[in-house]
Amino acid sequence: MRIGVHVSIAGHIYQSIERARVLGCNTMQIFSRDPRQWRKGRMNLQEIEEFKKSRSKCNIAPVFAHVPYLSNLASPLPVLYKGSIKAYIEDMKEAEALGIEYLVTHMGSHKKTGEEKGVKRFTSALNKILERTKKSPVHILLENTSGAGSWLGYKFEHQRQIIDGIEQKHRVGICLDTCHSYSAGYDLAHPQGYEETIRQIDEIVGLKRLKLIHLNDSKDKLGSHRDRHEHIGKGQIGFEAFRLILNDARLKDTAFILETPKDAEDSDRINLETVRKLRRVRKG
Numbered sequence: 001m002r003i004g005v006h007v008s009i010a011g012h013i014y015q016s017i018e019r020a021r022v023l024g025c026n027t028m029q030i031f032s033r034d035p036r037q038w039r040k041g042r043m044n045l046q047e048i049e050e051f052k053k054s055r056s057k058c059n060i061a062p063v064f065a066h067v068p069y070l071s072n073l074a075s076p077l078p079v080l081y082k083g084s085i086k087a088y089i090e091d092m093k094e095a096e097a098l099g100i101e102y103l104v105t106h107m108g109s110h111k112k113t114g115e116e117k118g119v120k121r122f123t124s125a126l127n128k129i130l131e132r133t134k135k136s137p138v139h140i141l142l143e144n145t146s147g148a149g150s151w152l153g154y155k156f157e158h159q160r161q162i163i164d165g166i167e168q169k170h171r172v173g174i175c176l177d178t179c180h181s182y183s184a185g186y187d188l189a190h191p192q193g194y195e196e197t198i199r200q201i202d203e204i205v206g207l208k209r210l211k212l213i214h215l216n217d218s219k220d221k222l223g224s225h226r227d228r229h230e231h232i233g234k235g236q237i238g239f240e241a242f243r244l245i246l247n248d249a250r251l252k253d254t255a256f257i258l259e260t261p262k263d264a265e266d267s268d269r270i271n272l273e274t275v276r277k278l279r280r281v282r283k284g
Contacts, residue, residue: 001246002027002255003275005268006066009033013043013098014050021058023268029064029104029257032094038070038087048097055099062101062255064141064212067091073125074108074118074152084108085125092133102211104141104175107152107162118152123165130168141212143175146183146227154184154225156204163205173209176201177259178245179216179230182237185223189237194244207250214259215242215275231260231267232274239278246279 004025007016013032020028032043055063068091071084088105095103110118126140142162147154159174166172178188186200187193201207217235219228233239245251260271 001252001279002062003258003272003279004028004060004256005258005260005272006030007268012050013047014054017051017054017058017060020060023272025272026059027062027064027255027257028060029066029259031068032065032091032098032100033068035066035068036070037068038083042090043094043097051098063099064102064104064255064257065091065095065098065100067103067105069106071105072108073105074110074122076111076113076117076121081121081125085128088125088129089132092129092136092138095138096133096136100138102139102141102173104143104212106143106145107158109150110152112150115152115158118150119158119161120165122152123162126162126172127165127167130166130171134168139171139173139211141173141175143214144177144180144184146180147185147225148227154180156200160204163209173211174201174205175212175214176210177214177216178237178242179214179218179235180227182218182222183220183224183226183228187222188245189222189241191244194241198248198250210251210254212255212257213245213251215245215256216259217242229260232258232271232278239274242275243278246275 004027006029007019009016009030016030071087073084075081108122142159145151145153152158182188186197217230217232217237219230220226258271
């Protein structure tokens, strides 16, 4: 099983590999650049080579890069829409140069213009991005959301609608965030609710497309539509739900990344230890 965390790229991007290695990760996620700023230039060749060199010394695979938050492929604003497409293409090229296998993205906000229009804009933009990078081995994962405001992705039907409209379907998969799912109304906290959620994913999108699960507990109640991550077992979802997820044979080929709060120096280590114990100790 592949279990890791979202690690910092502070200093130099290649230092993220060592941070993951020290924690005992065999997979990891990063931001390839500052998530709250537009790109200021391309990464230099030395950074890229050092990243690949550091990774070659570790058993860390796959590596996921999360798209920065400023981009919005569902935006009705022409300047933001076109700028987001341009930024995504650069992110894809950079991920390929670094040897990163997957780019994780939210599905954007339709800004109160309606879900149908938002889905169409996102799908059109993603087709342009994939066409401009058609020789790239990098895959895109559509991450579900909590359903706050005008954000798309709070139900699996949105992912299905987008994938249905994608020409290069083989390059698109999905990412399930447990906190987002719970906040959107999928009751992962109880066995029956968990089974129903897995059934819906398989029926609507297909479990074969589920390449990544973001493991996060939730500070808020079921259906709150609030995106506030909590330490594993310390929130509303609880230990037993994560035990179910981690020991589900249907997810044996799915990678798991922790995006839990980093409110203490050893937060990642503690959450990783918790997850590993839940994986090893099966109920009953």
